[in-house]
Amino acid sequence: MKPPCYEYVAPDTLAGALRVRAESEDSVVLAGGQSLVPTLNFRLANPDTVIDLRRVAELATIDTRDGMIRVGAMTRQRTLERNDAVLARNPLIRETMEYIAHPVIRNRGTVGGSVAHADPASELPCLLTLLDGELTARSSAGARTIPAAEFFEFVFTTALEPEELLVEVAFPVLEPGEGWAFREFARRHGDFAVAGAGATLLLDDAGRIARARLAACGVATTPVRLRAAEEALRGVEPGSEAFRAAGELARDAVTTVDDTAASADYRRHLLSGLVNDVLTRAAARAGGPR
Template sequence: MKPSAFRYALPSTLRDAIDIRARFEDSVILAGGQSLIPTMNFRLANPEVVIDLRKLDELNYVRVADGVVRIGAMARQRVVEQNDEVAAANPLIRETLLNVAHPVIRNRGTVGGSLAHADPSAELPTLLTTMRGAITVCGPSGRRTIAAEDFFEFIFTTAMEPDELLVEAAIPALEPGEGWAFAEFARRHGDYSVAGVAVTLKLGADRRIDRVRLGACGIATTPALLTECERFLTGKSPSPELFAEAGTLARDAVTVSDDSATSKVYRQHVLAGLVARNLTTAMTRTDGA
């Protein structure tokens, strides 16, 4: 199918893009287009104006400084994935991106586009949420920064105002000796997952779990923080039995109902297994392993 007729805008600066967005209430942002274009082709979205950000080089960057990875909204997912400085600062970023669709999609898809789309089954929103990252948006009133766990409000719904654009994602670097893992289960490679889990794990001097971060995709109407599991694990000595128990505890975090793809019970089963497995993988990557 083809999209319905629309007006096309190609701003050359962020300021121009914000002005156009403020002028046209019925407008959409074209970043990578991997979600927007199919939606328009099926006429699920019929905007009056499409604002293409591809000329905004000011939003196309990847920087690592002061313990933070900063990614401009127009940075391509594949570019971030292949950036060795990013992988050295936080290898969870690369591992997560390797699970996003296929390379051809990541070649065009942007980090900002995925975050603004806010699909609760997507990997990048889960990465930002798990890492307690932050998202910077910009509108007519200027810039503001929103914690990732507050940014995603519902399916395809964020805390951005209608006249704001997403401009940057900030992800903390991992601390020395901190382990990490991301894995998901999908029925076909490249599909959205039944469930996916991101983990970081750091041991203290006593070899007990000093800090753990756990997040999941595909199990709720937003990326989910598994805070009950985090509290349960903190301060304990890692073991296969402990990680299996954490997986069982994680089942309660599944809030989506049965759908055409799978049942809630099956999703709970997958989530429990992923939590235990990813905690084990993260443990093997710590200095204390």
């Protein structure tokens, strides 16, 4: 298939991109093109204007401030994954990103593109949901910060307004001694996850769980935080019994549907095992040096 006709613009600055965004009736943003180009070719999108952000260097930055790793929306996924300063502050980012597609796709795909696309099976939205990350949107009227918990609204649907651009994605750094893990199941390595789960685990001085965070992808219309399982883990000793019970609570908390990749029951069964697995891995990493 060939894409529909549209006007193509490639501004050099964010201000220029925001101006075009404000002036066009129905624009879309071209970031890495890994999801948008097939969407255009299949004519699932029919915009009047395509705004290519690849020349906007000010959106391709990585910076750590106020306990947050702040990533410009046009940062290539592979650049974030391979950044050693990011690895030192939050190794969960690299572990999670290794599950996104294949290296050639991550070379082109951007952090902002993945987040704005909001596929419910995607890893980065799940990670932001897990860590209580923040998204910054800008329009010609100004900027606003949106907590990850409010950003992902439905399948391929976010809180971004039509005149806004996603400009920054912020991941909190991990606490000293915080354990972490991400795992997913896909039919082939690099495919979208049938289900995935991430965990962080912070222990108190007595070795009990002070804080557990759990989130999943592929099991609902958005990434989901598994609050009931988190609550059940607080104050208990880490171990196989507690982690198996948390997996069962997670399984019971999600409602999903049958589709061509898996039945709802199978997905929920997978989630239970994945939660047990990420908690076991996070516990093994908790307390020691990162």
